[in-house]
Amino acid sequence: MTNPWNEPPRSADPRDPVGRESFGAHHRSHQDSVSGTLRISDMVAPRKIPPGSGWRKFIYNASFKTINLGESPAERHYRELRERIRRHIRKQYVIGFVSGKGGVGKTTMTASVGAVFRECRPENVVAIDAAPGFGTLAGRIDEAPPGDYSAVLNDTDVQGYADIREHLGQNQIGLDVLAGNRASDQPRPLVPAMFTGVLSRLRRTHNVILVDTADDLEHPVMKAVFDACDTLVFVSGLTADTSLPVTRSIDLLRSLGYHELVSRSMVILNDSRNNYDSDARKYLTERFSQSGASVEFMPYDPHLAKGGIIDAQHELQKKTRLRLFEITAALADKYIPDADRPR
Numbered sequence: 001m002t003n004p005w006n007e008p009p010r011s012a013d014p015r016d017p018v019g020r021e022s023f024g025a026h027h028r029s030h031q032d033s034v035s036g037t038l039r040i041s042d043m044v045a046p047r048k049i050p051p052g053s054g055w056r057k058f059i060y061n062a063s064f065k066t067i068n069l070g071e072s073p074a075e076r077h078y079r080e081l082r083e084r085i086r087r088h089i090r091k092q093y094v095i096g097f098v099s100g101k102g103g104v105g106k107t108t109m110t111a112s113v114g115a116v117f118r119e120c121r122p123e124n125v126v127a128i129d130a131a132p133g134f135g136t137l138a139g140r141i142d143e144a145p146p147g148d149y150s151a152v153l154n155d156t157d158v159q160g161y162a163d164i165r166e167h168l169g170q171n172q173i174g175l176d177v178l179a180g181n182r183a184s185d186q187p188r189p190l191v192p193a194m195f196t197g198v199l200s201r202l203r204r205t206h207n208v209i210l211v212d213t214a215d216d217l218e219h220p221v222m223k224a225v226f227d228a229c230d231t232l233v234f235v236s237g238l239t240a241d242t243s244l245p246v247t248r249s250i251d252l253l254r255s256l257g258y259h260e261l262v263s264r265s266m267v268i269l270n271d272s273r274n275n276y277d278s279d280a281r282k283y284l285t286e287r288f289s290q291s292g293a294s295v296e297f298m299p300y301d302p303h304l305a306k307g308g309i310i311d312a313q314h315e316l317q318k319k320t321r322l323r324l325f326e327i328t329a330a331l332a333d334k335y336i337p338d339a340d341r342p343r
Contacts, residue, residue, distance in 0.1 A: 082120045104236060109233065114141075236267055273300070
C-alpha cells in the first residue's frame with residue numbers, strides 16, 4: 001500500500017489549475033486508499049471459539065482456560081449449519097412435505113426437520129397436519145394436542161401467540177403442532193377454506209411453517225397448500241415402488257403450472273426400511289436431479305422407525321442428527337424473499 005507521507009512534492013500554488021486538480025485527486029486517492037481500506041479487524045488477532053466437547057474441551061478446562069485449541073472440525077461444521085438455519089426470514093417460510101405414497105416417512109421427516117428448525121431458531125415454528133383424513137403428525141410431536149383446525153377457526157379472539165398456543169400441541173424443545181381431524185365419530189373433512197383460514201392465523205405468530213400433506217395430490221385442499229408453499233420437500237424411498245410416486249408427483253405439479261415451485265424443491269431419499277442400496281441411491285439422485293430439485297439422503301435410524309414422539313436432541317444416532325442438520329440447513333438456504341423471486 002502507498003505510504004501517503006512519502007508522496008513526492010506537488011505544486012502548492014492554488015492559482016495553478018493543475019496543482020488544484022492534482023491536490024483534489026490526491027485527496028480523494030488518500031481517502032480511498034486509507035479510510036476505505038482500513039479495518040480494525042485486520043489489526044486484531046481472530047478470536048478462537050472455545051471447544052465445546054471432547055479432548056479439546058478437557059485441555060481448555062484443565063489449563064484454566066489458558067490453552068484454547070479452538071473448535072474441532074465437527075463443532076465448526078455444526079456451528080456453520082446452525083448459522084445457516086438461523087438465517088433471517090422475513091415474514092414466513094412455508095415448506096410443504098409431499099410423497100404421493102404412504103409409508104416412506106413423510107410425516108416423520110416433517111416432524112424431524114421442524115424439530116431442528118425450532119432447536120436452532122428463537123422464533124416460533126409450527127408443523128401443520130394437512131392430511132384430509134386422520135393425520136398422524138401430532139403423534140410424532142405431542143401425544144395429546146389440545147385442539148385442531150376447528151378449535152383455531154372457532155376462536156374469534158386469536159390475536160397473538162399466547163391465544164393460538166391454547167390450541168397447539170408442543171414437544172419438549174418448543175416445536176408447535178396443529179393436529180388434523182382426530183375424532184373418528186365426528187369426522188370433519190378438511191377443505192381449502194379451513195386450511196387457508198388456519199394458515200392466515202398462524203402467519204401472524206410463526207416464522208417457519210411446515211405442512212404435512214395428503215398422499216392424494218389431487219385432493220381439493222392440495223391446491224391451497226401448493227399455492228401457500230415457498231418450497232416443497234418430496235420424500236422418497238430407495239425402491240421402485242416408493243420412488244415412482246414421487247416422480248409422478250413432480251410431473252403432476254409441472255402439468256398444473258408449478259414449475260417454479262418444483263425448481264425450488266428438495267427430494268429426500270429416506271431409508272425408512274433399513275434397506276440401503278448404494279446403486280439405487282446413485283440412480284435416484286441422478287434422476288431426481290434432472291427435475292431441478294436438490295437431492296439429500298436420510299439414513300435409517302431405529303428411533304425414527306419405531307414411531308411415537310421424536311426426540312431429535314437425545315435419541316437419534318450421531319450420523320442421523322448430523323444429516324438432519326445438513327438437510328435443514330439446505331432447506332433454509334432455499335428461502336427467497338418475495339421481492340427477489342422471479343415473476
